[in-house]
Amino acid sequence: MWKIAVVDDEPQVLKGMRSIIPWRELNAELAGEAADGEAGLSLILKERPDIVITDIYMPVKNGLDMIEELRKHEYDGKIIIFSGYADFEYARKAMRLSVDDYLSKPVTVQTLKDVLGKAIGKLELERKKELQVDEHMRKLRLYEPIAMQETIKAIVTGATAFDAVTWPDVAAAIGSGQYRVAAVEIVRSERLNGLKSADWHLFRFAVANIAGELGTELRLGVHTVELYGGQTVMLLRFPGNTAKDDCRRLALQFARGLIRAAEQYLRIRIQIGLGDMKEDMKQICDSTEEAFQALHAKPCMPDQEVPVFMYKRKEDNEDRIMAELRLVRHYHEIAQALAGMQQELAAEAVERLAALLAAQPELTAAMLQRIASEVWTICKYTLYGTGHGLDEAFPADAVEQELAAIVLPLQFRDWALAKIAAVCTRFGRGDNLRHKQAVDYMVRFVHEHYAEDLRLADLAEKVFISRNYLSNIFRDATGETFNDYVTKVRMEKAKSLLAEGRLMVYEVSEKVGYKNVPYFTTLFKKHTGRSPSDFVKI
Structure with a gap:
């Protein structure tokens, strides 16, 4: 009025x-x-x-x-x-x-x-x-974390060359200082066999929440990014005036704390590789490569109760060349396309990688075979996450023989393209795959957009499946309804935000997608057994 x-x-x-x-x-x-x-x-x-x-x-x-x-x-x-x-x-x-x-x-x-x-x-x-401006700003605030997540993913993988104008904006977003990348991998154990894709996402989500809490305790900036095959990287930011020895100590303390917490609270084992410290933001992708090299090589640390694999620079030519190639970005592109059975995109990613390898005059046959082995391992983990196993269709002995025969970049290219074509031909048809991809897409979407107004009908339009049918598919695949899963993800994030102690309850409520604070409080208490205010006091 x-x-x-x-x-x-x-x-x-x-x-x-x-x-x-x-x-x-x-x-x-x-x-x-x-x-x-x-x-x-x-x-x-x-x-x-x-x-x-x-x-x-x-x-x-x-x-x-x-x-x-x-x-x-x-x-x-x-x-x-x-x-x-x-x-x-x-x-x-x-x-x-x-x-x-x-x-x-x-x-x-x-x-x-x-x-x-x-x-x-x-x-x-x-x-x-x-109202239009307010709505626009609200959407910008909602999408800002998602856009920033993609930016950080580009930084850690080296997928984007930021210009001089863009870098200050990126620096302001993640903060200035010194940086180190941690590569995190959930160890697949007997307990985790047969785990559904949604549960894998939830485990990674929980690990990321624990990492955020540890970072707050240690006064570290922690940005978590999910990569191919269930692997995760965490960008650690240390204040610029922190001594290098203190940075190393804090990184190890963070990694060991994360390993212990995962075992204690989630009953899962994780392995962590740490790359070298970088003072220039443009070198962060090098730390990512080093972190995965450490995770791959697993240098022995027998004097530590909770081992963390730290990158050790070697003088040999192979490590230097492998680091300079920055392979993580290419691996991520291949896996991302393969997860959606997008054969053409996966083939384009292989062509780009093969061209890069062909331009490296110091590349040896052993390096090519190692790269091919890593590509195949990533493909296996990626397909495992969509419900498919490659071991039965592609026996390990036969693959080992194929890898041993690769001595030229062109041979790597032909082998990788043939393997991708075979995988897509075998698993890329039928409604079952389509349904698994739809559920996997929904799960990822929930984890990335939990603060938004999530409606099953909107997702049904995105995956071209009727709402009711999609509801049944999701329930059959995950064992719970779509709305229950959204609530579970939101409550896990709310617990993490409340534990940080920096936001009021009503602010946490809004950040996880609830404008009605009493309703949020009721759901939180039902999910955790405690009210948000009681949870903060613990």
Whole structure:
């Protein structure tokens, strides 16, 4: 309902306005009346009416002086002058003060109605634009973390060359300082055999939450990024003034704490490789390569109860060349395409990698065979995550013989393309695969967009499956309904945010997708057995 205030020193005018303004028709109400400019100023600043109807010549403070004071106080409502003075100077000053209309006494009911209707029309248009801007900003706030996640993924994999203009924005987002990448891998044990894709995502999500809490305790910046085959990298940021020995100690403390917490709370084993420290943000992708090399080589650390595999720089040519190739980005591209059975995209990624290898004159047959073996391992883990095993279709002995025969980049290219074609031919047909891909897409979407208004109908349109059928597919694949899974993911994130202790309960509620705080509190208590405020106290 629109609020209108009337300021005039004539009691008859005030009384007349109350009676002739079609309040109901305009969906308006009287915000108050005043008999002079000083009283009008106080009334308007207190009530903040949408529209002010005011005289000019009044005692104590005239109408134009009152309007000038209102503008100084940033009052942005509509102002209509209703005066018996049609002086040009008054009108000119009124225009300078952005008055919306100027009426001379007396005025007809229809004219007043038209003027007020015009003012309300402007208000409605402005409110609509404000709502659109607010909605746009809300969506930007929701999508900002997702966009930042993709940016960080590009940084750690070296997938994007940021220019001089972009780097300051990226630095401001992740923070300046010193950086080290941790490569994290969940060890596949007998307990995890047969685990569904959604549960793998939930385990990785839980590990990321624990990492965030550890980072807060140790005052480290931690950005988690999921890569191919269930592998995860964590970008660790240390304050710029931290001594190198302290950075190393904190990185080890973080990694060992994460390993212990995963075993204690999730009952899973994880392995962590740590790359070297980098002071230049553009070298972060090198730390990623080093972290995976450490995870692959697993240098022995017999004196440690909880081993963390730290990259050890070697002088031999192979390690230097492998580091310079920055293979993680290419592996990620191949796996990403293969997970969706997009043979053409996977083949393009292989062609790019093969071209890179062909341009490396110091590459040896042993290096090529190692790269091919890593590509095949990544393919196996990627397909395992979609419900397919390659060992039965492609016996390990036969693959080993094929790998041993690769001595040239062209041979690597032909072998990789043939393998991708064979995998896509075998597993890329039928509704079962399509359904598994749809569920995997839904699970990833929930983990990336949990703060948004998630609706099964919207996802059904994205995967081209009817809503009801998709609901059944998701329940059969995960053992729970879509809404229950969304709630579970949101509650896990809420627990992590509350544990950090930096946000109020209502802020956590909004960040995990609930505008209704009491409803969020009820769900949280049902999920954890404690209210959010009680959870914070523990």
